[in-house]
Amino acid sequence: MTLLTRDDLIRALRELVVELKTGGEPVGLRVVGGAAIALRHFDRHTTADLDALHVRPGTDDAVTEAANRVADRRGWDHGWLNFNVTNTGSEPLYGRPTAWETVYDDGIIVIQVAGADTLLAMKLRANRPGRDTDDIRKLLAICEINSVEGADVFYSECYPGESLPDRAWTMVSSILQTQPLTKPELVDPVDLS
Numbered sequence: 001m002t003l004l005t006r007d008d009l010i011r012a013l014r015e016l017v018v019e020l021k022t023g024g025e026p027v028g029l030r031v032v033g034g035a036a037i038a039l040r041h042f043d044r045h046t047t048a049d050l051d052a053l054h055v056r057p058g059t060d061d062a063v064t065e066a067a068n069r070v071a072d073r074r075g076w077d078h079g080w081l082n083f084n085v086t087n088t089g090s091e092p093l094y095g096r097p098t099a100w101e102t103v104y105d106d107g108i109i110v111i112q113v114a115g116a117d118t119l120l121a122m123k124l125r126a127n128r129p130g131r132d133t134d135d136i137r138k139l140l141a142i143c144e145i146n147s148v149e150g151a152d153v154f155y156s157e158c159y160p161g162e163s164l165p166d167r168a169w170t171m172v173s174s175i176l177q178t179q180p181l182t183k184p185e186l187v188d189p190v191d192l193s
Contacts, residue, residue: 025057025062029110032051051083094159117154124155129171133175
């Protein structure tokens, strides 16, 4: 498995843009998960992949093929950029509007990164102990949510009709009991040009 740093992600996305421009078709790529956190929110050290939502406009296949060419040049595993997160149902589609920050737009290729609130909702939905704990801690601080009840209300706003899952409730409770929330130092905006 390839572990990717923020610098790795930035360089690979720059190469991906070049590959996609060669194809000449418009592409709209939205980044979520650990890669989105590393690219726009706070230093996360490494991530195993770049999770993306289905491409609109464009096709997942065209982006996957371009990403595989980048991986081949870099000696990385295919799948460093993948659309697996779309199959989890974690994207909050019906509640709070999803915030996106555009990190690249040349009129043909657009790359956007999910906002902190969207990432927190998705991390709370995944609620993988150990793997998501530090991300949730920092995202709670950024979103200024300092109680389990507040996290539950926030979650219900993102996923209407749902409550915070039991495991996420336990994680948030534990996070809030272990140490005070401190906002992480934000990373500089990404320059993919």
